[in-house]
Amino acid sequence: MSENFMYDGGTVSVIGLGHMGTRLAQAFLAGGVSTTVWNRTAAKADALAARGAKRATTVAEAVSSASVVVVCLPEYDTVRALLEPVGPDLAGRVLVNLTSGTPESARLMSRWAADHGAGYLDGAAMSGTRLVGGPDALFVFSGAAEAFAGHRTTLVSLGNAVHLGDDPGLAAVYDTALFGLAWGALAGFYHALSLVGVEDVDPAAFAEVAAGHMPYVTSLMTDHARQVQQDRYPADDGTVQVHAAAMQHLVDASLAGGLRTDVPELMRSLLERAEAAGHGADGMAAVARTIRYGAQRVRD
CATH class of the missing domain: 1.10.1040.10 (N-(1-d-carboxylethyl)-l-norvaline Dehydrogenase; domain 2)
Incomplete structure (x- = not known):
């Protein structure tokens, strides 16, 4: 593996503590991973800090505290705007982006990360929030295989972590395709329930x-x-x-x-x-x- 990146450091920062981000941080903590958290509304970190998470007061502090920086925000533009000022601090780290978007957005984000000396993995949580941290929670990742292999022991704290390939856009492809599959199956099930009802x-x-x-x-x-x-x-x-x-x-x-x-x-x-x-x-x-x-x- 490349000497330019920190691997198997067992440290992670979670940026964005919405419903999913909070569950991610909880899963890392339950897996024994040293976890730093940051959210624009600082009070959202209170419960996690009580469980042992380190509270970062700035994005820069969150980035510099870990070898893996996990971002879970509403959209790619928000991720880019938040990280742009601290881009140089990402050098040598792996950025894991669990933000939903298009394959092209993921590829652009990967190039941005590479320009700042960071490894990049795009990802998607395919099992909602309820199963996060358990073996039945499916997380798909795409991007450099080296980055995934180097931090797999950290990422499996989230659930069944599957690497799809080196193309960073693949996670977004699977995300939308599997979402459509799930809803197609559920639509059939809902109709069936109505019919037997x-x-x-x-x-x-x-x-x-x-x-x-x-x-x-x-x-x-x-x-x-x-x-x-x-x-x-x-x-x-x-x-x-x-x-x-x-x-x-x-x-x-x-x-x-x-x-x-x-x-x-x-x-x-x-x-x-x-x-x-x-x-x-x-x-x-x-x-x-x-x-x-x-x-x-x-x-x-």
């Missing part, structure tokens, strides 16, 4: 059965990712036509129950578009092809 099914009882069904669904993700990569869509799990017909049944059942049909109508439209593009006899993963390339079928 028409028949007075207990929500908790349904959720238990649904959770048991999810390993099958996640296995489809793995298999269908391979199909998309190979651009081959075997109909082992049913054709697009078969699933379109089944989706119509879901729409009809929803209407009969007096429910809105926004969710199944969206899924039905995806299947109908794939069928119109010539994928009716293909497996349902062919829907991904029409999302990526539009309605026109493109085949060699």
Whole structure:
């Protein structure tokens, strides 16, 4: 590893003590990491200081107190404005930015950090705040592998820390993609709860059965990712036509129950578009092809 950066120092500063920033600091403290905290509203550091955190009175003090500087603020422009005056103090340290934004914003921030002699990791917390500090909390990071490896023992205090690659924009890509995935799944679940609720099914009882069904669904993700990569869509799990017909049944059942049909109508439209593009006899993963390339079928 480069001599220019401090590694395995076991010291971290957390800048920004909103709901997530506070949970990050708590997780570092619980993991035995020497933790300094700073927030524009100083009173937000009181509870953390009572638990053993060091309170920095300025951003410069927070930066100079640790080998890893973790920033969790609303947007990249805020991060840049806050750190610009103390840019030279970042030299030799690793800046970990857990601020949501675009891949290009992350890449620009990485270049800014490099210009100031700092390593850079962009990151995203994918499990909300409730699980932070536990093994089920997923944190994705991207940027120099050297910077991640050098401070992995610190970062795993947050949860399951996964390095995606050297491109600092990858964490933002995964952040938005996984957010869409989670909301897509939850939208289906909320509609399902409403549908079984028409028949007075207990929500908790349904959720238990649904959770048991999810390993099958996640296995489809793995298999269908391979199909998309190979651009081959075997109909082992049913054709697009078969699933379109089944989706119509879901729409009809929803209407009969007096429910809105926004969710199944969206899924039905995806299947109908794939069928119109010539994928009716293909497996349902062919829907991904029409999302990526539009309605026109493109085949060699």
